[in-house]
Amino acid sequence: METKLVEKQFLLSGKGLELQFQDSVIMASILERMTREGIPALPVHDSVICPFRHKEFLRQVMVEEYEKVMGFEPIIDLKK
Numbered sequence: 001m002e003t004k005l006v007e008k009q010f011l012l013s014g015k016g017l018e019l020q021f022q023d024s025v026i027m028a029s030i031l032e033r034m035t036r037e038g039i040p041a042l043p044v045h046d047s048v049i050c051p052f053r054h055k056e057f058l059r060q061v062m063v064e065e066y067e068k069v070m071g072f073e074p075i076i077d078l079k080k
Contacts, residue, residue, distance in 0.1 A: 027043055030048060030062055031048070033061050039054045062076055063076065
């Protein structure tokens, strides 16, 4: 019941579009920084693929850019 109230609150509110825009700003910033460092980075949905040796730098960049836009640290799942 409580979930339905939350859904109605945000349904057709434009919040989804706002979140999509924020996501695109974050991803663009991540890719720009990786490119500036000369590190290949390929966006795939909400993920970024890069050479394994740069994974820690990518994680740092992702956290910093996310925090700039959202105001809090994200949860990042690193996969090989």
